[in-house]
Amino acid sequence: MKQVEDSEILEKFANERTKNEAFNLLLNKYQQKVYWHVRRMVIDHDDADDLVQDVFVKVWKYLGNFRSDSQLYTWLYRIATNECITFLNKKKQKNNISLDEVSYDLADKLSDSTYFSGDKIQRKLQQALLTLPDKQRLVFNMKYYDDLKYEEISEITGTSVGALKASFHLAVKKIESFLLNND
Protein backbone atom coordinates (compact mmCIF):
# COMPACT_ATOMS: atom_id res chain seq x y z
CA MET A 1 0.00 0.00 0.00
CA LYS A 2 1.48 3.27 -1.10
CA GLN A 3 2.18 5.63 1.73
CA VAL A 4 0.57 8.98 1.36
CA GLU A 5 2.91 11.94 1.26
CA ASP A 6 3.15 14.26 4.24
CA SER A 7 2.46 17.22 1.98
CA GLU A 8 -0.85 15.71 0.90
CA ILE A 9 -1.83 15.11 4.51
CA LEU A 10 -1.04 18.69 5.44
CA GLU A 11 -2.88 20.08 2.44
CA LYS A 12 -6.00 18.10 3.18
CA PHE A 13 -5.84 18.90 6.86
CA ALA A 14 -5.82 22.61 6.00
CA ASN A 15 -9.16 22.21 4.20
CA GLU A 16 -12.07 22.02 6.62
CA ARG A 17 -13.97 19.64 4.39
CA THR A 18 -11.10 17.15 4.16
CA LYS A 19 -9.69 17.64 7.62
CA ASN A 20 -11.04 14.38 9.00
CA GLU A 21 -9.84 12.48 5.98
CA ALA A 22 -6.36 13.93 6.42
CA PHE A 23 -6.27 12.96 10.05
CA ASN A 24 -7.22 9.40 9.23
CA LEU A 25 -4.42 9.28 6.69
CA LEU A 26 -2.02 10.57 9.30
CA LEU A 27 -3.13 7.92 11.78
CA ASN A 28 -2.72 5.18 9.23
CA LYS A 29 0.80 6.32 8.51
CA TYR A 30 2.16 7.15 11.97
CA GLN A 31 0.05 5.70 14.76
CA GLN A 32 2.11 2.48 15.13
CA LYS A 33 5.41 4.28 15.03
CA VAL A 34 4.31 6.69 17.68
CA TYR A 35 2.84 3.88 19.77
CA TRP A 36 6.00 1.77 19.84
CA HIS A 37 8.10 4.81 20.56
CA VAL A 38 5.94 5.49 23.62
CA ARG A 39 5.55 1.84 24.59
CA ARG A 40 9.26 1.25 24.75
CA MET A 41 9.53 4.14 27.18
CA VAL A 42 6.64 3.39 29.53
CA ILE A 43 6.61 -0.44 29.13
CA ASP A 44 2.96 -0.88 30.18
CA HIS A 45 0.41 -1.11 27.34
CA ASP A 46 -2.37 0.79 29.15
CA ASP A 47 -0.04 3.65 30.00
CA ALA A 48 1.16 3.71 26.41
CA ASP A 49 -2.43 3.70 25.15
CA ASP A 50 -3.31 6.76 27.23
CA LEU A 51 -0.20 8.63 26.17
CA VAL A 52 -0.66 7.83 22.49
CA GLN A 53 -4.19 9.20 22.57
CA ASP A 54 -2.95 12.32 24.29
CA VAL A 55 -0.30 12.70 21.62
CA PHE A 56 -2.71 12.48 18.71
CA VAL A 57 -5.26 14.75 20.35
CA LYS A 58 -2.51 17.35 20.52
CA VAL A 59 -1.64 16.61 16.93
CA TRP A 60 -5.24 17.31 15.95
CA LYS A 61 -5.19 20.60 17.84
CA TYR A 62 -1.86 21.93 16.64
CA LEU A 63 -1.24 20.36 13.24
CA GLY A 64 -2.70 23.48 11.70
CA ASN A 65 0.17 25.44 13.22
CA PHE A 66 2.83 23.05 11.94
CA ARG A 67 5.43 24.79 9.81
CA SER A 68 7.08 22.56 7.27
CA ASP A 69 10.54 23.52 8.55
CA SER A 70 10.93 19.96 9.81
CA GLN A 71 9.67 16.59 8.89
CA LEU A 72 6.18 15.72 10.00
CA TYR A 73 7.26 12.56 11.78
CA THR A 74 9.99 14.36 13.74
CA TRP A 75 7.32 16.78 14.90
CA LEU A 76 5.16 13.82 15.95
CA TYR A 77 8.08 12.14 17.70
CA ARG A 78 8.81 15.37 19.57
CA ILE A 79 5.31 15.51 20.94
CA ALA A 80 5.40 11.84 21.88
CA THR A 81 8.82 12.21 23.54
CA ASN A 82 7.68 15.14 25.62
CA GLU A 83 4.60 13.25 26.71
CA CYS A 84 6.71 10.29 27.82
CA ILE A 85 9.16 12.43 29.77
CA THR A 86 6.32 14.30 31.43
CA PHE A 87 4.64 11.01 32.33
CA LEU A 88 7.75 9.54 33.88
CA ASN A 89 8.51 12.73 35.82
CA LYS A 90 4.97 12.78 37.19
CA LYS A 91 5.41 9.18 38.23
CA LYS A 92 8.46 10.11 40.24
CA GLN A 93 6.84 13.16 41.79
CA LYS A 94 3.58 11.41 42.55
CA ASN A 95 5.18 8.52 44.35
CA ASN A 96 8.07 10.58 45.65
CA ILE A 97 10.58 8.03 44.44
CA SER A 98 13.99 8.26 42.80
CA LEU A 99 14.84 7.57 39.24
CA ASP A 100 16.22 4.16 40.20
CA GLU A 101 12.98 3.30 41.89
CA VAL A 102 11.09 4.30 38.79
CA SER A 103 13.23 1.89 36.84
CA TYR A 104 12.44 -0.86 39.32
CA ASP A 105 8.77 -0.09 38.97
CA LEU A 106 8.96 -0.33 35.18
CA ALA A 107 10.94 -3.52 35.42
CA ASP A 108 8.21 -5.01 37.57
CA LYS A 109 5.68 -4.05 34.97
CA LEU A 110 7.87 -5.70 32.39
CA SER A 111 7.81 -8.90 34.35
CA ASP A 112 4.05 -8.79 34.96
CA SER A 113 3.12 -7.57 31.53
CA THR A 114 0.79 -9.79 29.56
CA TYR A 115 1.85 -8.15 26.37
CA PHE A 116 5.54 -9.15 26.30
CA SER A 117 6.52 -11.94 23.95
CA GLY A 118 10.29 -11.61 24.05
CA ASP A 119 12.56 -14.39 25.20
CA LYS A 120 14.88 -14.34 28.14
CA ILE A 121 17.52 -12.41 26.31
CA GLN A 122 15.04 -9.80 25.15
CA ARG A 123 13.75 -9.42 28.67
CA LYS A 124 17.28 -8.99 29.89
CA LEU A 125 17.91 -6.32 27.32
CA GLN A 126 14.83 -4.44 28.37
CA GLN A 127 15.90 -4.68 31.95
CA ALA A 128 19.27 -3.28 30.91
CA LEU A 129 17.58 -0.39 29.15
CA LEU A 130 15.58 0.43 32.24
CA THR A 131 18.83 1.09 34.06
CA LEU A 132 19.55 4.01 31.74
CA PRO A 133 18.34 7.58 32.31
CA ASP A 134 15.14 8.38 30.53
CA LYS A 135 16.64 10.64 27.89
CA GLN A 136 19.48 8.27 27.26
CA ARG A 137 17.03 5.44 26.89
CA LEU A 138 15.10 7.57 24.43
CA VAL A 139 18.14 8.14 22.31
CA PHE A 140 19.08 4.47 22.37
CA ASN A 141 15.58 3.39 21.40
CA MET A 142 15.38 5.81 18.49
CA LYS A 143 18.79 4.80 17.24
CA TYR A 144 18.68 1.06 17.93
CA TYR A 145 15.05 0.24 17.20
CA ASP A 146 13.94 3.07 14.84
CA ASP A 147 17.28 3.50 13.12
CA LEU A 148 16.89 7.25 12.97
CA LYS A 149 19.76 9.46 11.98
CA TYR A 150 21.41 11.57 14.59
CA GLU A 151 20.24 14.70 12.78
CA GLU A 152 16.66 13.51 13.05
CA ILE A 153 17.11 12.58 16.71
CA SER A 154 18.61 16.04 17.22
CA GLU A 155 15.45 17.63 15.83
CA ILE A 156 13.33 15.50 18.09
CA THR A 157 15.21 15.95 21.32
CA GLY A 158 16.65 19.38 20.71
CA THR A 159 20.06 17.98 21.55
CA SER A 160 23.16 18.41 19.41
CA VAL A 161 24.33 15.58 17.23
CA GLY A 162 27.61 15.27 19.14
CA ALA A 163 25.83 14.95 22.46
CA LEU A 164 23.56 12.37 21.02
CA LYS A 165 26.49 10.33 19.75
CA ALA A 166 28.15 10.46 23.11
CA SER A 167 24.93 9.53 24.85
CA PHE A 168 24.37 6.56 22.59
CA HIS A 169 27.93 5.43 23.11
CA LEU A 170 27.57 5.44 26.83
CA ALA A 171 24.23 3.62 26.60
CA VAL A 172 25.77 0.85 24.54
CA LYS A 173 28.55 0.34 27.06
CA LYS A 174 26.17 0.16 29.98
CA ILE A 175 23.96 -2.34 28.25
CA GLU A 176 26.83 -4.55 27.25
CA SER A 177 28.10 -4.52 30.80
CA PHE A 178 24.63 -5.45 32.12
CA LEU A 179 24.31 -8.30 29.66
CA LEU A 180 27.65 -9.68 30.63
CA ASN A 181 27.20 -9.32 34.36
CA ASN A 182 23.60 -10.41 34.75
CA ASP A 183 22.17 -13.78 33.94
Add this chain to the structure above:
Amino acid sequence: MDLNNINEDWKKDAPNLAAMEAANPFTVPNNYFEKLREQLSARITIESIAGSEIEGAFIIPDGYFENLGEQIISRAHLEDLKEENTGNGFSVPEHYFEDLAGNITSRIKVEELAAVTSNNESFSVPEGYFDKLHQNILAKTTEAEPAKVINIKQRSTNWIRYAAAACITAMIGTGIFLNYSPKEDSDINSALSKIPDTEIVNYLQVNSSLGDSEAIMEQLAETGIQPAINNEFTEDEIESYLETTL
Protein backbone atom coordinates in the same frame (compact mmCIF):
# COMPACT_ATOMS: atom_id res chain seq x y z
CA MET B 1 35.42 4.63 19.87
CA ASP B 2 35.38 7.21 17.16
CA LEU B 3 32.19 9.17 17.47
CA ASN B 4 32.23 9.90 13.83
CA ASN B 5 31.91 6.20 13.10
CA ILE B 6 29.74 5.48 16.05
CA ASN B 7 26.98 4.19 13.90
CA GLU B 8 29.02 1.07 13.16
CA ASP B 9 31.78 0.98 15.80
CA TRP B 10 29.48 0.33 18.66
CA LYS B 11 28.96 -3.18 17.40
CA LYS B 12 32.60 -3.84 17.89
CA ASP B 13 32.47 -2.44 21.38
CA ALA B 14 29.29 -4.34 22.29
CA PRO B 15 29.36 -7.67 20.55
CA ASN B 16 26.72 -9.24 22.76
CA LEU B 17 24.38 -6.42 22.06
CA ALA B 18 25.22 -6.48 18.38
CA ALA B 19 24.50 -10.21 18.29
CA MET B 20 21.01 -9.67 19.49
CA GLU B 21 18.30 -9.10 16.98
CA ALA B 22 16.78 -5.66 17.23
CA ALA B 23 13.34 -7.20 17.48
CA ASN B 24 10.34 -5.74 19.21
CA PRO B 25 9.57 -7.85 22.25
CA PHE B 26 6.34 -6.07 23.05
CA THR B 27 2.86 -7.03 21.84
CA VAL B 28 -0.56 -5.38 21.81
CA PRO B 29 -4.12 -6.66 22.23
CA ASN B 30 -5.87 -7.97 19.14
CA ASN B 31 -7.14 -5.25 16.79
CA TYR B 32 -5.67 -2.62 19.07
CA PHE B 33 -4.64 -0.21 16.36
CA GLU B 34 -8.04 -0.40 14.62
CA LYS B 35 -9.75 0.39 17.91
CA LEU B 36 -7.20 3.08 18.62
CA ARG B 37 -8.27 4.88 15.50
CA GLU B 38 -11.93 4.81 16.54
CA GLN B 39 -11.13 5.92 20.06
CA LEU B 40 -9.06 8.76 18.77
CA SER B 41 -11.85 9.90 16.45
CA ALA B 42 -14.35 9.90 19.31
CA ARG B 43 -11.97 11.62 21.66
CA ILE B 44 -11.14 14.29 19.12
CA THR B 45 -14.82 14.94 18.60
CA ILE B 46 -15.26 15.36 22.35
CA GLU B 47 -12.21 17.57 22.56
CA SER B 48 -13.51 19.69 19.73
CA ILE B 49 -16.78 20.26 21.53
CA ALA B 50 -15.50 20.57 25.08
CA GLY B 51 -12.41 22.54 24.33
CA SER B 52 -13.87 24.61 21.59
CA GLU B 53 -12.27 27.96 21.26
CA ILE B 54 -15.13 29.20 19.18
CA GLU B 55 -16.76 32.10 20.93
CA GLY B 56 -20.35 31.50 21.84
CA ALA B 57 -20.07 27.74 22.45
CA PHE B 58 -21.93 28.62 25.60
CA ILE B 59 -24.02 31.76 25.44
CA ILE B 60 -25.13 33.83 28.37
CA PRO B 61 -27.55 36.76 28.33
CA ASP B 62 -26.16 40.25 28.05
CA GLY B 63 -25.25 41.77 31.38
CA TYR B 64 -25.64 38.45 33.16
CA PHE B 65 -22.72 38.77 35.49
CA GLU B 66 -23.42 42.44 36.16
CA ASN B 67 -26.91 41.58 37.43
CA LEU B 68 -25.98 38.32 39.07
CA GLY B 69 -24.96 39.90 42.37
CA GLU B 70 -28.22 41.78 42.78
CA GLN B 71 -30.24 38.70 41.89
CA ILE B 72 -28.43 36.63 44.46
CA ILE B 73 -29.02 39.25 47.15
CA SER B 74 -32.70 39.52 46.25
CA ARG B 75 -33.01 35.78 46.31
CA ALA B 76 -31.41 35.67 49.74
CA HIS B 77 -33.82 38.29 51.09
CA LEU B 78 -36.72 36.37 49.62
CA GLU B 79 -35.58 33.23 51.36
CA ASP B 80 -35.39 35.15 54.62
CA LEU B 81 -38.94 36.41 54.16
CA LYS B 82 -40.13 32.89 53.50
CA GLU B 83 -38.65 31.73 56.75
CA GLU B 84 -40.28 34.59 58.64
CA ASN B 85 -43.74 33.99 57.21
CA THR B 86 -45.09 30.65 58.32
CA GLY B 87 -48.09 30.89 56.03
CA ASN B 88 -48.00 31.57 52.35
CA GLY B 89 -50.81 34.14 52.49
CA PHE B 90 -53.22 31.98 50.56
CA SER B 91 -55.99 29.78 51.90
CA VAL B 92 -58.14 27.03 50.48
CA PRO B 93 -61.67 25.91 51.27
CA GLU B 94 -62.15 23.49 54.10
CA HIS B 95 -61.37 19.87 53.27
CA TYR B 96 -60.11 21.00 49.86
CA PHE B 97 -57.18 18.69 49.66
CA GLU B 98 -59.12 15.78 51.08
CA ASP B 99 -61.72 16.17 48.36
CA LEU B 100 -59.28 17.03 45.62
CA ALA B 101 -58.41 13.46 44.74
CA GLY B 102 -62.04 12.48 44.44
CA ASN B 103 -62.85 15.55 42.37
CA ILE B 104 -60.05 14.83 39.98
CA THR B 105 -61.11 11.22 39.62
CA SER B 106 -64.69 12.24 38.92
CA ARG B 107 -63.63 14.78 36.37
CA ILE B 108 -61.48 12.25 34.61
CA LYS B 109 -64.41 9.87 34.39
CA VAL B 110 -66.64 12.60 33.05
CA GLU B 111 -64.12 13.53 30.40
CA GLU B 112 -63.66 9.90 29.45
CA LEU B 113 -67.39 9.49 29.15
CA ALA B 114 -67.63 12.63 27.07
CA ALA B 115 -64.90 11.36 24.81
CA VAL B 116 -66.76 8.10 24.33
CA THR B 117 -70.09 9.72 23.63
CA SER B 118 -68.61 12.32 21.32
CA ASN B 119 -67.43 9.53 19.09
CA ASN B 120 -70.90 8.03 18.97
CA GLU B 121 -73.41 10.58 17.89
CA SER B 122 -76.73 9.96 19.66
CA PHE B 123 -78.60 12.17 17.24
CA SER B 124 -79.23 11.39 13.60
CA VAL B 125 -80.43 13.30 10.61
CA PRO B 126 -82.30 12.23 7.49
CA GLU B 127 -80.28 10.90 4.67
CA GLY B 128 -78.91 13.62 2.49
CA TYR B 129 -79.98 16.29 4.94
CA PHE B 130 -76.84 18.34 4.89
CA ASP B 131 -76.69 18.20 1.14
CA LYS B 132 -80.19 19.65 0.87
CA LEU B 133 -79.70 22.06 3.69
CA HIS B 134 -77.29 24.08 1.69
CA GLN B 135 -79.72 24.37 -1.19
CA ASN B 136 -82.63 25.25 1.08
CA ILE B 137 -80.75 28.04 2.70
CA LEU B 138 -79.81 29.48 -0.63
CA ALA B 139 -83.38 29.22 -1.86
CA LYS B 140 -84.59 31.21 1.09
CA THR B 141 -81.94 33.82 0.97
CA THR B 142 -80.07 34.79 -2.15
CA GLU B 143 -82.41 33.06 -4.60
CA ALA B 144 -85.71 34.14 -2.98
CA GLU B 145 -88.10 36.44 -4.96
CA PRO B 146 -88.15 39.99 -3.87
CA ALA B 147 -90.95 40.74 -1.45
CA LYS B 148 -94.00 42.68 -2.65
CA VAL B 149 -93.60 46.32 -1.90
CA ILE B 150 -96.71 48.07 -0.54
CA ASN B 151 -96.90 51.85 -0.46
CA ILE B 152 -97.12 52.71 3.19
CA LYS B 153 -98.33 56.29 2.48
CA GLN B 154 -101.60 55.15 0.75
CA ARG B 155 -102.47 52.74 3.52
CA SER B 156 -101.89 55.30 6.17
CA THR B 157 -104.16 57.84 4.32
CA ASN B 158 -107.12 55.37 4.23
CA TRP B 159 -106.71 54.62 7.91
CA ILE B 160 -106.97 58.28 8.81
CA ARG B 161 -110.22 58.65 6.90
CA TYR B 162 -111.83 55.79 8.71
CA ALA B 163 -110.72 57.11 12.10
CA ALA B 164 -112.11 60.54 11.42
CA ALA B 165 -115.52 59.17 10.45
CA ALA B 166 -115.63 57.09 13.60
CA CYS B 167 -114.87 60.08 15.79
CA ILE B 168 -117.60 62.23 14.31
CA THR B 169 -120.15 59.49 14.70
CA ALA B 170 -119.20 59.03 18.33
CA MET B 171 -119.49 62.73 19.05
CA ILE B 172 -122.96 62.98 17.57
CA GLY B 173 -124.15 59.91 19.35
CA THR B 174 -122.82 61.09 22.65
CA GLY B 175 -124.55 64.45 22.30
CA ILE B 176 -127.87 62.86 21.56
CA PHE B 177 -127.49 60.48 24.44
CA LEU B 178 -126.73 63.20 26.93
CA ASN B 179 -129.68 65.47 25.91
CA TYR B 180 -132.48 62.92 25.78
CA SER B 181 -133.94 61.01 28.77
CA PRO B 182 -137.89 61.39 28.65
CA LYS B 183 -138.85 58.11 30.03
CA GLU B 184 -136.94 58.57 33.18
CA ASP B 185 -138.70 61.87 33.84
CA SER B 186 -142.15 60.36 33.21
CA ASP B 187 -141.39 57.48 35.51
CA ILE B 188 -140.46 59.82 38.39
CA ASN B 189 -143.59 61.97 38.03
CA SER B 190 -145.91 59.02 38.00
CA ALA B 191 -144.32 57.66 41.17
CA LEU B 192 -144.55 60.99 43.04
CA SER B 193 -148.23 61.47 42.10
CA LYS B 194 -149.14 58.40 44.04
CA ILE B 195 -147.58 59.80 47.27
CA PRO B 196 -149.84 62.17 49.33
CA ASP B 197 -148.76 65.76 49.41
CA THR B 198 -148.65 65.97 53.22
CA GLU B 199 -146.09 63.17 53.35
CA ILE B 200 -143.97 64.90 50.76
CA VAL B 201 -144.01 68.09 52.78
CA ASN B 202 -143.15 66.36 56.05
CA TYR B 203 -140.27 64.51 54.30
CA LEU B 204 -138.89 67.67 52.89
CA GLN B 205 -139.05 69.42 56.31
CA VAL B 206 -136.95 66.66 57.87
CA ASN B 207 -134.53 65.98 55.03
CA SER B 208 -134.35 69.17 53.14
CA SER B 209 -131.06 71.04 52.77
CA LEU B 210 -130.52 74.72 53.09
CA GLY B 211 -130.98 75.40 49.38
CA ASP B 212 -134.21 73.54 49.16
CA SER B 213 -136.28 76.09 51.15
CA GLU B 214 -136.90 78.41 48.27
CA ALA B 215 -137.76 75.54 45.93
CA ILE B 216 -140.16 74.15 48.52
CA MET B 217 -141.93 77.49 48.97
CA GLU B 218 -142.43 77.86 45.27
CA GLN B 219 -143.84 74.39 45.03
CA LEU B 220 -146.26 75.06 47.89
CA ALA B 221 -147.37 78.28 46.23
CA GLU B 222 -148.24 76.40 43.05
CA THR B 223 -150.16 73.66 44.77
CA GLY B 224 -151.91 75.92 47.30
CA ILE B 225 -150.78 73.89 50.20
CA GLN B 226 -149.97 75.88 53.26
CA PRO B 227 -147.76 74.13 55.76
CA ALA B 228 -149.22 73.81 59.21
CA ILE B 229 -147.55 76.22 61.48
CA ASN B 230 -147.08 75.01 65.02
CA ASN B 231 -148.58 77.62 67.36
CA GLU B 232 -146.35 76.49 70.19
CA PHE B 233 -143.25 78.37 68.76
CA THR B 234 -143.00 82.06 69.57
CA GLU B 235 -142.11 84.65 67.06
CA ASP B 236 -138.66 85.01 68.61
CA GLU B 237 -137.99 81.33 68.22
CA ILE B 238 -139.10 81.40 64.68
CA GLU B 239 -136.99 84.43 63.96
CA SER B 240 -133.89 82.85 65.51
CA TYR B 241 -134.44 79.71 63.51
CA LEU B 242 -134.64 81.65 60.30
CA GLU B 243 -131.44 83.48 61.11
CA THR B 244 -129.60 80.27 61.58
CA THR B 245 -130.92 78.48 58.59
CA LEU B 246 -131.06 81.20 55.97
